[in-house]
Amino acid sequence: MTQFSFSLAARSGKARTGTISTPRGQIRTPAFMPVGTAATVKGMMPESVAETGADILLGNTYHLMLRPGAERIDRLGGLHHFMNWEKPILTDSGGFQVMSLAGLRKLTEDGVTFKSHIDGSRHELTPERSMEIQRLLGSDIVMAFDECPALPAPKERIAASMQLSMRWAARSREAFGDRPGHALFGIQQGGLEPDLREESAKALTDIGFEGYAIGGLAVGEGQEAMFGCLDTAPDMLPEDKPRYLMGVGKPDDIVGAVKRGVDMMDCVLPSRSGRTGQAWTRRGQVNLKNARHQDDPRPLEEGCSCPACRNYSRAYLHHVFRSNEMISGMLLTWHNLHYYQLLMSEMRAAIADDTFAAFEEKFHATRALGDIERI
Known part of the structure; x- marks a missing residue:
């Protein structure tokens, strides 16, 4: 059986391209992971997600443990079979959603007890339970259980939270056990404080993981602060392991993260934007809600080979959004x-050719043009 491994193929500045190998297939890096929160990427068939070029999906431990339940998914053959996705899946630990979604949560050294946002039922999530849930789901990449405090917060609060997360990381590693072909990633915390990030990276490296995530960013701190942190945070993590920036983001966030040495990202933005009439293009964001599109026979993006651009006009996309037709969210997603x-x-190709700086310059210049002239 193929073991989990990571190999770097090329660099351009700090940007890296390579391959993560898993028993379920290879993941080309830098990789963007669409989010399949409740065992589905909203508005998409799994085959369609694969057709877009995705090598891996993200599933959500918190949502899946509450509905339909990890034990049920296990009985039904595991998450891959359940959702008809044969390629790799990464599951998050549930920690972030517990902090942001759950009601009446109580945090202790042992873990978190909380009330479900669905029906108010009480649950407990600990590092050991998170590892058990992710094992039952059968994900290929498992995330250590951590606490993610909202920013801004006092440095003492960030430090205490980070140190708790490091103790939980050690417990996650212990509970994960020996699972050939599966990988456990540790999560660096420490807010925007370089010394706390350094302390966290050292603690995680001492424990030893198959990959390392940069957590606690994209939580409202703004792009400038996030990039300031990313100027140093990825360099603190082992060079020969994948680096995953959690919850990012907009296209310019992604390009900036890859420039700083990040290998993997995930975000709900492409699918969430699609359901609200927003499209992302080379020339920036296009709002299909606007009346300017109602008589426009041109495609959303000239030269794009997706079904929305190949087969439909801006006028049609505007119409189906205004009419609340399901096809609107499907096509835009x-x-x-x-x-x-x-x-x-394109970033992988630019890194392989060592032309990432030129790629980045062209990327920003094209976005600065804004949308095509209205008719």
Whole structure:
């Protein structure tokens, strides 16, 4: 059986391209992972997600443990079989959603007790239970259980939270056990404090993981602060392991993260934007709600090969959004995921050719043009 491994193929500045190998297939890095929160990427068939170029999906431990339940998914053959996705899946630990979604949560050294946002039922999530749930789901990449405090917060609060997360990381590693072909990633915390990030990276490296995530960013701190942190945070993590920036983001966030040495990202933005009439293109964001599109026979993006651009006009996309037709969210989500995967592919090629700086300059210049002139 193929073991989990990571190999770097090329660099351009700090940007890296390579391959993560798993028993379920290879993941080309830098990689963008569409989010399949409740065992589905909203508005998309799994085959369509694969067609956009996605090598891996993200599933959500918190949502799946509450509904339909990890034990049920296990009985039904595991998450891959359940959702008809044969490629790799990464599951998050549930920690972030517990902090942001759950009601009446109580945090202790042992873990978190909380009330479900669905029906108010009480649950407990500990590092050991998170590892058990992710094992039952059968994900290929498992995330250590951590606490993610909202920013801004006092440094003492961030330090205490980070140190708790490091103790939980050690417990996650212990509970994960020996699972050939599966990987456990540790999560660096420490807010925007370089010394706390350094302390966290050292603690995680001492424990030893198959990959390392940069957590606690994209939580409202702004792009400038996030990039300031990313100027140093990835360099603190082992060079020969994948680096995953959690919950990012907009296309310019992604390009900036890859420039700083990040290998993997995930975000709900392409699918969430698609459902609200927003499209991402080379020339920035397009709002299909606007009346300017109602008589426009042109495609959303000239030269794009996705079904929305190949087969439909801006006028049609505007119409079906205004009419609350399901096809609106389906087509725009497909376009957005296609655009994101094309962006990753172009970055991988630029890194391989050592032309990432030129790619980045062209990327920003094209976005600065704004949308095409209205008719």
